[in-house]
Amino acid sequence: MSWICTACGTAYAAAGAPPTGCPVCEDERQYVPAAGQSWTTPAKLAAGHRNAWQQAAPGLLTLQTVPAFAINQRAFLLRTPAGNILWDCIALLDEATLALVRGLGGLHGIAISHPHYYTTMQDWAAAFGCPVHLHAADRDWVMQPSPALRFWEGDRLEALPGVVLHRIGGHFPGGSVLHWGDTLLTGDIVQVAPGGRRVSFMWSYPNMMPLPAGEIRAVAARLAPLQYRRILGAFQGQEVAEDAPGVVARSAARYVELLG
Numbered sequence: 001m002s003w004i005c006t007a008c009g010t011a012y013a014a015a016g017a018p019p020t021g022c023p024v025c026e027d028e029r030q031y032v033p034a035a036g037q038s039w040t041t042p043a044k045l046a047a048g049h050r051n052a053w054q055q056a057a058p059g060l061l062t063l064q065t066v067p068a069f070a071i072n073q074r075a076f077l078l079r080t081p082a083g084n085i086l087w088d089c090i091a092l093l094d095e096a097t098l099a100l101v102r103g104l105g106g107l108h109g110i111a112i113s114h115p116h117y118y119t120t121m122q123d124w125a126a127a128f129g130c131p132v133h134l135h136a137a138d139r140d141w142v143m144q145p146s147p148a149l150r151f152w153e154g155d156r157l158e159a160l161p162g163v164v165l166h167r168i169g170g171h172f173p174g175g176s177v178l179h180w181g182d183t184l185l186t187g188d189i190v191q192v193a194p195g196g197r198r199v200s201f202m203w204s205y206p207n208m209m210p211l212p213a214g215e216i217r218a219v220a221a222r223l224a225p226l227q228y229r230r231i232l233g234a235f236q237g238q239e240v241a242e243d244a245p246g247v248v249a250r251s252a253a254r255y256v257e258l259l260g
């Protein structure tokens with residue numbers, strides 16, 4: 001039985017008692033709740049929650065835990081001719097989710113934007129017998145070892161034909177986005193603002209701490225060569241539906257201007 005942090009969803013190795021703290025929450029990019037760190041187990045989480053599915057586009061499904069749990073991000077299931085990829089991860093892997101994903105053909109691989117969404121990736125990888133692609137720059141944030149973890153280096157990894165991970169940095173040094181067709185899936189690395197006409201890039205979202213201007217310029221430069229039309233972010237409803245590269249460029253330029 002593993003322990004899952006209820007504030008961030010990170011799973012820790014089975015032990016008689018929960019961990020004394022959650023390093024992911026203690027980092028300044030997250031937070032320890034005022035009432036202190038609390039813990040659940042996969043069975044308790046499954047007893048009070050379920051995963052809700054939506055179709056973002058043909059071949060692109062989202063799944064999100066309801067009622068909301070921990071950071072409340074969504075994961076994406078990409079259905080490609082070469083197999084399915086799970087983009088980002090959520091803590092709840094219940095029997096229904098297992099059955100549904102198996103019914104869709106299982107997983108060929110899992111790719112995750114940054115450590116806040118590592119959650120129970122080790123359990124998902126074991127259940128579906130697939131690798132997890134993580135950027136090596138963030139490997140110190142892995143809280144449980146697993147033979148399924150594959151640490152990639154550099155700025156680009158083709159996880160499956162046509163499914164390309166790009167290291168963008170910013171929020172985390174290994175912060176990555178997934179490029180598939182006309183769509184960029186960005187997790188927290190490019191955060192879609194309300195209205196879908198602006199994006200932002202933060203060192204810490206809960207603590208509202210910005211990134212330095214030089215890092216914003218670097219993030220924008222790494223995104224500039226990519227050919228895409230829209231962005232889907234980490235949270236339900238987050239979408240830049242049209243001219244996403246223009247939105248990214250204008251948002252980054254204005255951010256640097258405000259910092260200056």
Ligand SMILES: [Zn+2]
Pocket residue numbers: 005006007008009010022023024025
């Ligand atoms: Zn935590």
Ligand SMILES: [Zn+2]
Pocket residue numbers: 114116171188
């Ligand atoms: Zn994050």
